[in-house]
Each structure stands twice: as C-alpha cells, then as structure tokens.
Amino acid sequence: MKTYFRSFCLLGGLLAGQQTAAQVIARYTVQAGDIERHNSIVHIRLEQPADTESLLLEEVTGKKRVPVAVTAAEGALWWVLEGRTPAGAQRSYELKKANRKTSVAPVMQVTDNHSALVLQQGLQKNLQYNYATVEPPAGSDTVYRRSAFIHPLWAPNGAVLTNAFPNAGHRHHMGIWNPWTHTSFEGRETDFWNVQKKEGKVRFVKMESVTVGNAWCGFSARQEHVAFLKDGTEKVAINETWEVRAYPATDNGKRRLWDITSLFTPATADGITLLQYRYGGGFGLRTTASFTASTSQVLTSEGKTRKDADSTRARWVKITGTTPQGKAGLLIMNAPANYDSPEPLRVWPENMEGGELMLNYSPTKMKSWTLTNGNEYTLTYRVMVYDGDITPAEAEAAWKDFAFPPVVRKE
Template structure:
C-alpha cells in the first residue's frame, strides 16, 4: 500500500501547485541582432544565485507560454534559444520561482567512475575528461603517464573522434590537450608538450565544480603546468582551470555543441613567457586513426585544406572523415577575444604517420606571449561534433553565433 499512498501525495502536491501561481523573479528579452540564429546558447547572470530545481523558465509569445529547459550554475542562468530566430527578432522569457522543487532527473548528466568524468545526454556519451593518471601502453616509458586531457570525444553516431598514446613516435599526443611547447620559465627554456624531454608536464590538481542539468552539463577542473628542474625538484609554472560545457544535441540528434575555456595565471612572481613556436598550447587535437589523408578532409574558414592550412589563420576549421559508424566530424571555432585571433593553425602534412592527423590552434605560432604575475588569461573554443558533414555556410553561421552571441537583457 505504500506505493499508492505515495502517488496520491505527489498528485495532491501537484494539484496544490497548480492552484498557486508561481512567483515571477525576472523577465528577459533576447535580441538576435543582425545574425540569423539557430539553437543559440544564451546566458545571463542572476541577481541572486539559485538552484536549477527551484526555477521555471517560460518563453512568452502573446498568450502562449512554452516551458524552456534551463540550468543555473555559479550564479548564471543558461538556456537554448530553440529553433530558428530571424535576424532582427527578439524573444521574451519569464523566470519564475517554482512552487515545488522540480525533481525530474536532468537530461544532461556527468558520471564519475573515480578516474574520469563522462559527459552524457541520457545514456549517450559526449566526452570523457581523464583526471586520474592514465598509464601508457605496456612497454612505454613511464614519462608518458598523463592526466588532465579529453579522450574519447564521441560523434553523435558513437564514433570516437580522438586518439591517445597513438604510437611510439608521438606517445605524448593525448586526444584533446593544450600544453605549451616552447617557454621561458625562470631563465630556462621549458617544454611542457614533449614530455619525453622530461622538462615539464601538465597535471590534474582538483575538481572545482561538476554540473548536471537540462540546458548543459559540465565541469571545472584545476590543472597545472609543472617544470622539472635540474636539481630533480619540481616547480609549478602555470595554474590553469578548464571549464567544459556540453549542450543538448540538435538536428534529430545529429549535431552537438560543447565549449571549452582555459583560464590561466603564472604561478610565480617572475611570470612566464610562451615563446613563439610552430605548435603548442591553445587547442591540441589528435584525431582517430580512422581519419587519414585518404579518408578525411580538412577545410578552414579561409578555404584552406590539409595541403595548405598549416601556418594559416582561421576562424574555424572543419574535419570530416570516415569512421566504422559512418561519416562524422568536428568543427572547431576559436573566439575573437583569444590571443592573436584568428589563431594560426598547425596542421600535419598528409605524409605524417600513414596520413593520420594532428591539428593545433596555437596562439603563439606567430608571436610570443608574456604572462605576468597577478593577471589572468583566457582562451575559449567551441566545438561542434556531427554525423555526416557540414557545408561551409553552416560552419560560418555556427562561428558567427559563437563569436557574436545574442544579447540577453533583463527587462
């Protein structure tokens, strides 16, 4: 008899809630500006921090009201401007305090197996962040042991788009990662990318936040660039925090956006200089071995391909290829506010390692960057994973929406 009693109590609470109007906390207007929008990601800071389960967001169009999925995290409210929004249009929303906590499980979730976080939509995996040390293949030097990287990254069709510990020549390639290669730290040139040189390495430090919700799921993780000194000791050179957010799939589950932001500061009073070099930092990517020169295509916003994209600048770069699960790919976009944006690219030539691909948005490929003590620096990238392919026009539209987001105002 316990189950029926519980059902009656829940129904009674629901009916009571229907008779009590929810309190309006805020009204918002979202303006598309001069860009046509499609499933735009929007956010605004709340006047008072609140838990997602206490909030109810509705889109208001005349007498019509439509419930909107929302996530509140760190005092910021996030939601999706669903569907098409023409240039020049605006949409209206009301945020209410729910009469009762909304107890339905979130759609976008983070699972933790005590070694890695996996971002998921329901049971569909999106990406995995490895915070525990991952061992390299048997027989490899222990110097390749590594934490603080993303792998696997999955396409919507389930294909793995990344690779880690790929071979004996480039064991240090780790899915999606961003160590700086050529730096000047306390009078010594230090390489954090090529760990086999035993000069430095990036490590996970602590998990700062994990968020599940209906508008996104994600995490913030603290990492550090550690220099190995000549006397056998170690010294932290850079403090860094990765913030990663993944959003619900669109286009019948065939496309998905996720964001990664790196915020970093020098760890010492002397600071550190990220010296000009042909690769390093930014957004590093080692793609699946299924993507070779014969099975994949690279295209940048400037019309460059794998043959001529290296050392050119690009607002976005698109990689599409054949996988065991079918055609899939990813679009990587760099933010206009990033250092030396549009950032230069390092793209492996077609004859590297059987045609496999390493690609790197490298902010210091063309000029150095001095980081001074007391200042925080930021690099932000948006990634779209997709089944099939994207047209260049679709890629450009996605970048414009990322670079120049809709304006959200509180009325």
C-alpha cells in the same frame, strides 16, 4: 572536494495549476541582432543565488507559454534559444519561482567512474575528461603517464574521434590537450608538450565543481604546468583551470556543441614567456586513426585544406571523415578575444604518420606571449561534433553565433 550543482525544468503535469500561482521573479528579452540564429546558447547573470530546483523558465508568445529547459549555475541562468530565430527578431521569457520542486533527473548528466568524468545526454556519451593518471601502452617509458586531457570524444553516431598514446613516435599526443611547447621559465627553455624530453608536463590537481542540468552539464578542473628542474625537483610554472560545458544535442540528435575555456596564471613572481613556436598550447587535437589523408577532409574558414592550412589563420576549422560507424566530424571555433585571434594553425602534412592527423590552434605560432604575475589569461573554443557533414555556410553561421551571441536583457 567536489561541488555538485543540479538544475531542472518543470514539465508536463507539474506545470498544471502552477502557471498562474507561480511568482514571476524576472522577465527577459533575447535579441537575435543581425544574425539568424539556430539553437543558440544564451545566458544572463542572476542577481541573487537561485534554488535551481525551484526555477521555471517559460517562453512567452502572446498568451502562450512554453516551458524551457534551464540551468542555473556559476551565477548565471542558461538556456537554448530553440529552433531558428530570424535576424532582427526578439523573443520573450519569464522566470518564475515554482510552487514545488521536481524530482525529474536532468537531461545532461556527468558520470564519475573514479578516474574520469563522462559528460553525457541520457545514455549518449559526449566526452570524457581523464583526471586520474592514465598509463601508456605496455613497454612505454613511464614519462608518458598523463592526466588532465579529453579522450574519448564521441560523435553522435558513437564513433570515437580522438586518439591517445597513438604510436611509439607520438605517445605524448593525448586526444584533446593544450600544453605549451617552447617557453622561457626562470631563464630556462621548458617544454611541457614533449614529455619525453623530461622538461615538464601538465597534470590534474583537483576538481573545483561538477554541474548537471537541462541546458548543460560540465565541470571546472584545476590543472598545473609543472617544470622539472635540473636538481631533480619540480616547480609549478602555470596554474590553470579548465571549464568545460556540454549542451543538448540538436538537429534530431545529429549535432552537439561543447565549450572549453582555459583560464591560466603564472605561478611565480617572474611569470613565464610562451615563446614563438610552430605549435603548442591553445587547442591540441590528435584525431582517430580512422581519419587519414585519404579518408578525411580539412577545411578552414579561409578555404584552406590539409594541403595548405598549416601556418594560416582560421576562425574555424572543420574535419570530416569516415569512421566504422559512418561519416562524422568536428568543427573547432576559436573566440575573437583569444590571443592573436584568429589563431594560426599547425596542421600535419598529408605524409605524416601514414596520413593521420594532428591539428593545433597555436596562439603563439606567430609571436611570443609574456604572462605576468597577478594577471589571468583566457582562451576559449567551441566545438561542434556532428554526424555526416556540414556545409561551409553552416560552419560560418555556427562561428558567428559563437563569436557574437544574442543579447539577453532583463526588463
């Protein structure tokens, strides 16, 4: 069963006559810390469940009050610290219970087409999560049927930046996905990535929740890593939840941020070991066929390029290239709390597949990771999708804002 959360911001004429009468239920301060902020995403836990359609958040500067788009979901209040906030600065907000609800549709929407969820801002599509099984190209082995992956991922200019079922040699590449490759499960090596080996795969189980709002939209989806046993039966090895949030575009619509968090637990008493291997798990990406060695550039936080980024660590990796709609790209950031962070990279050499690109943040590239029963594990990534290009300094600033977010305090 799907649970839908809705969140709104009261604007314009609806605010007239309400500002003095509305009850202030909380006051917050946001501290930038020692980092200059640019359209930072902030949130704070709500002490009590809120009727999100009746909340009004205002930024307070002296006697001036400016309404702020807000989303109340998952037990927290979310908004964007709009514009630039200098290092050391502090901004103040009041949360009120408005006198009446609004019927204005939220900015960030989720469209369910009965096989996939599309996260979008107005008519601008951000990304698509495929929960129904997607068939491979005609003539392919049915083993390549797959659910539980993101594709397409759109740039603000409309270009598709991902690829799925790309060619006969790599039909198992699925846009953005994260199956573990080399594992030890119940005494047997099991590969959930290379499905053609028929050892295992990842599949969608159910949608936990879908959220729409003004500060973000997204979903929480249950997935499972399934092992195919020698006797022809199946056994779930890992239970996983994907939490995905997409935020409003900034910089005149040229940049978008979205987050993906994987929460996973072993499904059996003996757990599972994710063995050290050169790729697998984490954040897997097969980019558009438009991105080749001659039409795209890779740059990491350590100054590595496609020629030398493989098997190096990176806080962030930037991929920019030419598309039919113009220049565009994506910046992928891994969280400091991730296993063995900054995570190692698997980057295809320039002579692979005609120069096309597969990139993987692989937490187990350098060392194994044993998952024990009863414990939950987390990997989090933030992605900036942009038109044109961004500078290394902008990429580093975006990662710092993600890794060390502003502090929100209740007064």
